[in-house]
Amino acid sequence: MKLGKFSIGTGDRFSHQGEAQLRAIMKANKSGLDISPVWNKSNREHTYVHTLPGDVRIEADAAVAALGFKGKYFVDADHINLSNVAPFVESSDFFTLDVASFIGKESKAEDINAFVASCSKYMGNLVVPGIVHPLVVTESLLKTIAANFLAATEQASEIYKFLKSSKGEGNFITEVSMDEVETPQTPIELLFILKMLADKGVPAQTIAPKFTGRFNKGVDYTGDVTQFAKEFEEDVLVLDFAVKEFGLPEEIKLSIHSGSDKFSIYPVMAAVIKKYDKGLHLKTAGTTWLEEVIGLAVAGGEGLELAKQIYANSFNRKDELCAPYADVIDIDESKLPSVAEVNTWSSEKYANTLRHIPGHPDYNANFRQLIHVAYKVASEMGKTYTGLLEKYADVVGSCVEENIYERHLKRLFNL
């Protein structure tokens, strides 16, 4: 099973927007792109909204059937590990093996030494075609990299073996993710991580490193764009080198766990993948939920009332809601509007505050991030929430579609 050159991961917390998401993708493909949808949902999301892994498959299949989509599509068990992968086995055909928590775990000295010895031909000044300066590979660097990443790649191998035995070799896509950590992996670290994966027979088709900068949920990138550009380009070149050198799947590509809406680095990624004719997997997630709230606000009436209620509940429970996401949000509480103020807002004011149009005078990234992490609030509303999604399906769906097509796909692929 092959993923294809371009793919986009879309999340859908409440399982109502599969068709709207697919419409955006089909629109892009009509403009000449060939991009595959991947519906992703992590175990954490399933827990919060009380859905089951099989629900994502049902939603994806239904959307594809309803719209007569003929391309490839996938269902991603996002950020799984050995302890929670089992319920995803049947319904998923894409697995994101999250081994971040194994980074830095101790490995046996003999394993570290064996890895270092296996890299002897790369020691010294290693020329990676395309990278301006040779990479300086020393024994002590290799030891440090092995000490940091051998256990994580070993874990990837364990999960892969489990999947191979339960689903059969070649029947699923393997992604390895190490993005949910503080410290970015450098291109040279990525190179040797890829060697470890190749050594252990993990046929990763995508790899999600942690890049430099902050990838906060639902808002733009913050960090040094020039540094990101350099790192991203070097990572692409390292992948190319790793394929030839270590025998990884030829189609292996970077997976960007974007946290959605990293608009300021989209042009950077676009330029690099075009320059080298490479593929990309862009994982987005929670912004479909935000578009639902925007759609409800735009719909007015009961929809706007519910959107205000969601804000009120989120505001009153912000500590609880933000805690699990503390590392990936930056909310300046002094810039959050009061509940009383929001209750006076029009549809337009509410939607413009939440919708991610950088530079729009009403846009408030603090408001947006708070709603982003507050999907639990809507989940608790149960049918009251999903009932209005159904009542206002047209307006909500068009917000979801417009967001993915206009703000993401058009920017990333110059459509």
Ligand SMILES: [Zn+2]
């Ligand atoms: Zn991630």
